[in-house]
Amino acid sequence: MKRVPTHPTSVKRQRGGASKQESEAPGRTASSDVPARRAERAAERRAAILHAALDEFGARGFAAARLEDVAKRAGVAKGTIYLHFADKEALFQELIRSVLVPVMNRLTVEPPAEVPTRTLLEIFAATFMREVATTRRADVLRLIMAEGVRFPSLAEFHFRNVVEPGLAGLRRLIQRGIDRGEIRNPGLAEFPQLAVAPAMLAVVWQGLFGHLSPLDVEAMMRAHIDLIFGERSGA
Amino acid sequence: MKRVPTHPTSVKRQRGGASKQESEAPGRTASSDVPARRAERAAERRAAILHAALDEFGARGFAAARLEDVAKRAGVAKGTIYLHFADKEALFQELIRSVLVPVMNRLTVEPPAEVPTRTLLEIFAATFMREVATTRRADVLRLIMAEGVRFPSLAEFHFRNVVEPGLAGLRRLIQRGIDRGEIRNPGLAEFPQLAVAPAMLAVVWQGLFGHLSPLDVEAMMRAHIDLIFGERSGA
DNA sequence: TCATTGTGACTGACCAGTCAGTCACAATCA
DNA sequence: TGATTGTGACTGACTGGTCAGTCACAATGA
Structure with missing residues (x-):
């Protein structure tokens, strides 16, 4: 250097x-x-x-x-x-590039068939859990949150290639849910961050406190999706 | 070291x-x-x-x-x-100790009067924004996410003294909201993490991407509280 | 005066990055 | 086919710079 x-x-x-x-x-x-x-x-x-x-x-x-x-x-x-x-x-x-970009491509599929939006969101969440949260890729995410401030070019790369497209896809999904009357709160389309926030928290939590107090991430995500769709109990 | x-x-x-x-x-x-x-x-x-x-x-x-x-x-x-x-x-x-513990004490006030739970949550959010997210204390939070894995004793200290009491207070607040019929989703009491997740995300976002795409944290928190209380538009 | 507090040059470990040398393999030739 | 030569991937001891932590001395003030 x-x-x-x-x-x-x-x-x-x-x-x-x-x-x-x-x-x-x-x-x-x-x-x-x-x-x-x-x-x-x-x-x-x-x-x-x-x-x-x-x-x-x-x-x-x-x-x-x-x-x-x-x-x-x-x-x-x-x-x-x-x-x-x-x-x-x-x-x-x-490392960042090779680990996250491929997953993002897998996550940002087109919103396809006549499936209820809730199911799409559930798939999104499950994919995220399976491909990221429970793998060493989660470490990379934490690494970005940790070191991103000191590597602006890296933070920007991650923003352009992962965060922006991911959020855009999520926003499209949410908008679809609103258009079909499945989601009531319009604020969600404006802030798709609200939809991913628990997933991010889960990554950090498991990394830092997982051994002290393991978090049932799946149950939490279910509760979160309930919250989004205004239901009072899971299936 | x-x-x-x-x-x-x-x-x-x-x-x-x-x-x-x-x-x-x-x-x-x-x-x-x-x-x-x-x-x-x-x-x-x-x-x-x-x-x-x-x-x-x-x-x-x-x-x-x-x-x-x-x-x-x-x-x-x-x-x-x-x-x-x-x-x-x-x-x-x-540093961690001296910066976060005092705030936590200020945040974890007793749930007092005949105020609607929504107002209490709004106060909670506003306090967090004012005292943490917009100050250098946010750096400390990011620091913990960053270095916590490598300092288990520090992560545990933070968990016992900030995360656990904070989450417990939040859970009490949410439970109150459920008991009074203000909050519909019971999953929230089980996972108060869902309530703070956007705040955590906001801290990370502003640190990493704030200069690329500033996040209107207050508006987002408003949307989030709307989501929790099942309203469709803010005041 | 002398005990306490503060200083900053110094030490030694540590580590990113280098480069002269090695050797596995490929290419060429008899 | 087997011997000879060429190539460049790979190695790891080494260099130069950095920095946590120390300590002999200076400053301060009771």
Whole structure:
């Protein structure tokens, strides 16, 4: 970051092939009998580093995480990290990018058939729980809330690519509910944040207090949806 | 944090007098003509250090904040910090303690008169906005979400002294609303978290995205209270 | 005067980022 | 096909800078 290069190697090489962006670790083990092509191996290592980084950053936060630990966890030398990422911050950004954007695409499906809006919202909530709240992706969310202030570009990236589209989709859903007379309160369309707020709280709660006082997130989300649709008891 | 003390100084001296706990910066300047008594001066310095720590930790997070900057901001030498706090972590804990506990006491008033529950909730929300969301205390909240995972004792302290009593008070309020027929959804009493969730989201939002897309927190809270009381439009 | 309080230069651990060297594998040749 | 050479991915010891915490000394004031 602040290192002055001895040789003015102005242009950094930056491998990684055709900008792979998947997040799931590849199933193929390194000891496969079909020797993976170089590019494949590189992609595997890149994925392994991202995976390890998720663990380390998630557990320690950005500033306190040590790249040497990331390397060790990924089964790689420290220097290797720098073959794939420009620096610690770039690794962090790429982590956010690769972990959240794919889920957002999965969450922001088009509002399709003749299904009641309540069901759509329930699916939305269930998907969020299954894909985010109960996975290590929740750590990434907490990480953004935690470190976002210090990385404005990262906060903005997350806002443009996750928050804005997610909220827009939610607003469309809610508006649909209002139009069909399923939702009474028009304020919800103006502030779709009200609809996600409990999910965010759940992520934080489970991370901080889960072991002290576990929260029945599903029941809470059910109560929340009841609140939105003005019912007095769940199914 | 991970520093191994060279000398096994088992018991740290820990000056600082009668455990002052106020958080507001003292108005008195150091150049006051009435020379403050030693204990007073000590308390003032302690407060100044906490105040500076709030700024620095709030802006940079625990790991990245530098005690030298805290000292400079407090108008004090680095060593002086160690006259008042055992180490960086103790300073951080004391910061959380001194900033949030007093507010919690102010928020958790007894549910008094013949006032409608809605008004009480509105007061609760307004107080939270005035005393927390729009002050540097919001940084402390974000700080806890950020660093709490890495400081379990701190997370537990915050849970026992802020979250639990706060939620209990809120639950009592909601139960009152249900008993009086003002609130329809009984799930709210089971999950008072639903009532605070938007406030938490507002704190995070303003911190991360406030400059990209400011959130009209008051309007949102109004919409949220409408939702709770089943009204369709605010006053 | 002397006990208490404050100071800031200093120490030692720590860690992001570097780079000279290694070696697995691919390409080329006999 | 097997031997030789070339390539660049990978390694990890190292550097330079940073910062928490210390302590010998200075300032203060009872």
